[in-house]
Amino acid sequence: MNNRCALAVLVSGSGSNLQALLDASAVPTFPAHVAVVLSNVPGVLALERARTAGVPTVVVPHQGAGDRGSYDEALVAALTPFQPDLVCLAGFMRLVGPRFLRAFPRGVLNIHPALLPSFPGLHAVRKALEHGVKVSGCTVHLVDEGTDTGPILAQAAVPVLDADTEATLSARIQAQEHRLYPLAVRLLAMGLVGRAGRRLLGGSGPESSALALLNPGTG
């Protein structure tokens, strides 16, 4: 239990991805556990999900926190007592900066509801639908100083149907997000991820095979 990788999960809203990570953590053989949940917004459902799972929560409001560097400092100060190995952004609606990224050198992950590098930033599902793509999906990537520009760890694809609305496509993508994020965390926590330039390489173990199932054509 104690040698499992400690995760800090940062949220701003409903926390369905947090729930997927909490559910994965409840399995003793999962190589990571959620050590703390941090929200920039008080009273959100994600905080309730954490409390229900018995996980400590902290709220660090962004209003009045000053500039990006000061907010980074406040986030790092709030998380440090929990000694996270990895940070998972899960619907956290703030950008983190260099000061924050330096504090967590093993990795800061994000999940995005599109197949990056297409449709970074806000309203990704709406933008993909309006653009007319026939396939969309979700991406887990390492966070760098840009907006959704960091190296890609894992992706899952879903079809875009003629009858789709933003809500139906979002729901289809979220179902894949809830499978993909725990798998991506597992790969990183087990130290299975190699790197060649921007390319993150998943090795050849069973976890990689599971990821391949979510990535058509790679298995």
Ligand code: GRF
């Ligand atoms: C997810 O769709 C994720 O891709 C995006 O924000 C949403 C968060 O949803 N970054 P939830 O709070 O995990 O339900």
